[in-house]
Amino acid sequence: MSVTAAKGFTAAGIAAGIKQTGNPDLALVVNTGPRRAAAGVFTSNRVKAAPVLWSEQVLKSGQLSAVILNSGGANACTGPKGFQDTHATAEKVAEVLGTGAGEVAVASTGLIGVLLPMDKLLPGVEAAAGALSEHGGEKAAIAIKTTDTVHKTSVVEGDGWTVGGMAKGAGMLAPGLATMLVVLTTDADVDSESLDRALRAATRVTFDRVDSDGCMSTNDTVLLLASGASGTTPAYEEFAAAVRTVCDDLGQQLIRDAEGASKDIKVEVVNAASEEDAVEVGRSIARNNLLKCAIHGEDPNWGRVLSAIGTTRAAFEPDRLNVAINGVWVCKNGGVGEDREKVDMRYREVHIVADLAAGSEAATIWTNDLTADYVHENSAYSS
Amino acid sequence: MSVTAAKGFTAAGIAAGIKQTGNPDLALVVNTGPRRAAAGVFTSNRVKAAPVLWSEQVLKSGQLSAVILNSGGANACTGPKGFQDTHATAEKVAEVLGTGAGEVAVASTGLIGVLLPMDKLLPGVEAAAGALSEHGGEKAAIAIKTTDTVHKTSVVEGDGWTVGGMAKGAGMLAPGLATMLVVLTTDADVDSESLDRALRAATRVTFDRVDSDGCMSTNDTVLLLASGASGTTPAYEEFAAAVRTVCDDLGQQLIRDAEGASKDIKVEVVNAASEEDAVEVGRSIARNNLLKCAIHGEDPNWGRVLSAIGTTRAAFEPDRLNVAINGVWVCKNGGVGEDREKVDMRYREVHIVADLAAGSEAATIWTNDLTADYVHENSAYSS
Secondary structure (H helix, E strand, O other), rough: HHOOOOOEEEEEEOOOOOOOOOOOOEEEEOOOOOEEEEEEOOOOOOOOHHHHHHHHHHHOOEEEEEEEEEEOOOOOOOOHHHHHHHHHHHHHHHHHHOOOOHEEEEEEEEEOOOOOOHHHHHHHHHHHHHHEEEHHHHHHHHHOOOOOOOOOOOEEOOOOOOOEEEEHHHHEEEOOOOOEEEEEEEEEOOOOHHHHHHHHHHHHHHHHEEOOOOOOOOOOOOEEEEEOOOOOOOOOOHHHHHHHHHHHHHHHHHOOOOOOOOEEEEEEEEEEHHHHHHHHHOOOOOOOHHHHHHHHHOOOHHHHHHHHHOOOOOOHHHHOOOOOOOEEEEEEEOOEEOOHHOOOOOEEEEEEEEEEEOOOOOEEEEEOOHHHHHHHHHHHOOO | HHHHOOOOEEEEEEEEOOOOOOOEEEEEEEEEOOOOOOEEEEOOOOOOOOHHHHHHHOOOEEEEEEEEEOOEEOOOOOOOHHHHHHHHHHHHHHHHHHHHHEEEEEEEEEEOOOOHHHHHHHHHHHHHHHEEEEHHHHHHHHHHOOOOOOOEEEEEEEEOEEEEEEEEOOOOOOOOEOOEEEEEEEEEEEEEHHHHHHHHHHHHOHHHHOOOOOOOOOOOOEEEEOOOOOOOOOOOHHHHHHHHHHHHHHHHHHHOOOOOOOOOOEEEOOOOOOHHHHHHHHHHOOOOOHHHHHOOOOOOHHHHHHHHOOOOOOOHHHHHEEEEEEEEEEEEEEEEEEOOOOOOOOOEEEEEEOOOOOOEEEEEEEEEEOOHHHHHHOOOOOO
């Protein structure tokens, strides 16, 4: 399944020795055609990793033959040498596959500021190419994990065509994009302009609205490759809906595996004057550390929701705000509403609705609670 | 000392029964004149507590005779009844002191969304008035504590005049203003316009640059009252410097007492194109949860500093950024710099310098690390 669910793709995931643990750390995804159309979206962080700078350039042609992905090192903030390493990796992939480096995207994830062990990575490329298989999607998904506790894959079947994908990400999950690497494949015969349009439309309402810890990565990459192997060109809307469904599914899997989280929080902002207002308010709520601690403590602390709303530029009147937590309207008209004792917070899913009473637009942001485990995991990550 | 270090002020701090613990929870500060000039700055949160709405109105006259402050309840998001309670509190103070309610500022701190126990607060006002003393500053500072582990006071002596003050705050510390109540007093003979100018200039570079957890309160209040009792009118710059020194000192005390913190972090942004850029970058670094966890783990993870800088709109080139942690330039020109093993992080003070190489402006933001204790304290606060 995963990236090899669609016809016209092979993949592999191997342990190249980049990670000191010996766990799988190198994935290769190859488009065997007949088409090579592709699209990508990347982090909006202005400090971009070398593989992001490389892949953005490569994507300008709208064509990709392969994607090489490594965990165990982000190759970010590594200067000219880091970019040379990314280039050399793409060249090596092109050499073993008999294609051009200009059709090879590179993605990396792991610690920032450390050069990759090229003496292990380049031989790893040969080993990965030797392991390519039409059933290799699962192994590829496993090889891109960092602090992920599970690998993430998703597949949607169309009428004679398929969209599938894999994702990694468990921390530094924040908008524009959630911190992650994602490769989506399809055997639908779709040109690169339509792929780009469908991918941007999908990420805008899925990965861009996953905000685990407010931290934006230097390496976020989402790629969509189309082989055309099904011989079918679906209607654009149908295809775009499938891409969105896969992105949504993978985004949910990212949140559910967020570092140290004990609660998955759905922040739904309704009756906003604009979608932008709804997104701004949703992000402000999702990033409020005090609220995230309260949710961890199963405390329906709606005052922290209101104080988060109050820091935004969105249109609202303080005395018309309403907030529901798990279906109980604990805040009405900016003040005390239903009895907070009625709120049942025993389960992992928490649903916050913020009603701005200022219009008819809405948006949903996904986040999680802030826990001692998050602190522990992220205070020990690089040392 | 505290608010009674300057001549012309009395104060009291008592236990009125607002807190269920029986700890002191009501403070009264009275200006005995001969002057009554005053100025105030308040939270920029658009969801403002009732006492903030009240005190903003009162301050328009530039005159204050007294300030009544309670801990044990924020009186925020409490609707019309909450505002009536604030008004009734000011009326009661005016009644017992023989002044007008329009010269009484009110400040509250504690849980949002809960009405104050007026049956305890109003008799408390009488008790506080009965306890007023020229030596009551310390007790007043103690009575405004919430999760503070220590009370905070500061005094600067001028040539024949004094500026003193008290502060409370340990969480929800964020810009515009850090979450806190602060009352400053002086016996200098200064008009309300000069007080306002000096107070805004001071808070802009002190409390506004204390960012403990990125959470902005609904109740932040900083008041400055001048009795004129020294009979001295200092030069404006001299007076403004004293106010800034007291604000800076109290701001440092707030950060050192931040909830659960084990490290005090000074984030200094240098060589920025503008002061605004420096402040934006400093805040972005100070609010990065992953970095704050890394600092807690004594890990000089400069990659997280760069990823935080990259999310800002400030002028910079990624390959010209430099970062020092505790004096070691671990990042040079956007890449690996000096050996990170050289960074000594055993002490509570951590100093991060971010060099944007884009100009000559600078700013410093104060924050602290993110710890399991912070999570614990804030997941259990209201329950």
